[in-house]
Amino acid sequence: MYILYGGAFTRALTVEMVLAEADLPYELREIDMVKGEHCSEEYRAICPTGMIPALITPEGETLYETPAICLALAERHDLTMLVPRADDADRGRFLSALFFVTGEIEPVMKRYFFPHRYVAREEDAAAMRQRSLEWALDLLVLIEEQIQAGGPYQLGERYSLVDLILTYWIGNITPAEVLDRFPAVLRCDELVRQRLRLVPLIERNEVMRAAYAALQAKGEGVV
Numbered sequence: 587m588y589i590l591y592g593g594a595f596t597r598a599l600t601v602e603m604v605l606a607e608a609d610l611p612y613e614l615r616e617i618d619m620v621k622g623e624h625c626s627e628e629y630r631a632i633c634p635t636g637m638i639p640a641l642i643t644p645e646g647e648t649l650y651e652t653p654a655i656c657l658a659l660a661e662r663h664d665l666t667m668l669v670p671r672a673d674d675a676d677r678g679r680f681l682s683a684l685f686f687v688t689g690e691i692e693p694v695m696k697r698y699f700f701p702h703r704y705v706a707r708e709e710d711a712a713a714m715r716q717r718s719l720e721w722a723l724d725l726l727v728l729i730e731e732q733i734q735a736g737g738p739y740q741l742g743e744r745y746s747l748v749d750l751i752l753t754y755w756i757g758n759i760t761p762a763e764v765l766d767r768f769p770a771v772l773r774c775d776e777l778v779r780q781r782l783r784l785v786p787l788i789e790r791n792e793v794m795r796a797a798y799a800a801l802q803a804k805g806e807g808v809v
């Protein structure tokens with residue numbers, strides 16, 4: 587059985603969504619980032635990056651980096667519904683969309699989550715968060731245009747892993763109203779959220795996100 591090291595409101599949700607779509611059983615082991623458990627020696631011994639998620643395969647291998655875990659699962663279990671095969675006409679477009687969201691949007695979102703890490707003076711953190719939000723929305727324009735040109739998914743009529751990843755990221759953007767100018771992205775997100783196997787995971791994540799937002803409002807959170 588797979589073992590997933592995950593935690594509230596983390597990218598582990600994306601891996602859980604892939605496992606759910608594939609109906610693969612797994613054990614979830616929660617790592618509490620607010621308590622700093624991801625920095626502990628015990629967790630580092632499991633996942634050398636000290637980041638979440640990490641997936642232990644039934645053979646005992648540790649996988650990390652969310653897109654790598656998702657691709658590895660797709661390849662191991664032939665999940666062509668989520669990841670077009672190498673000889674599939676959609677493969678190139680899929681890879682471009684995957685690298686765009688993980689290589690361009692993700693680093694900006696990291697600045698949005700942890701702005702204090704990217705500024706020399708604490709008082710600049712709020713401006714960094716605001717700038718990162720604007721930057722992320724600028725990047726989202728490209729996805730909006732692509733879906734508008736042929737949707738409802740990023741690969742046209744074909745649902746895929748990149749839609750799951752997009753749903754994870756845009757769910758982190760607040761206030762949600764800033765996404766109103768992205769109707770095609772929101773429609774794609776809604777279709778993902780309606781997928782029966784994903785509903786419980788997405789609902790659970792929203793509860794956790796709300797709890798984390800309340801913590802942040804008190805000036806607490808991941809350092």
Ligand SMILES: N[C@@H](CCC(=O)N[C@@H](CS)C(=O)NCC(=O)O)C(=O)O
Pocket residue numbers: 595596597598619624636637638639650651652653
């Ligand atoms: N590129 C990594 C990033 C992983 C990552 O940053 N995970 C967050 C949780 S969603 C984390 O562990 N953050 C802890 C930290 O940055 O201190 C991936 O895609 O898995």
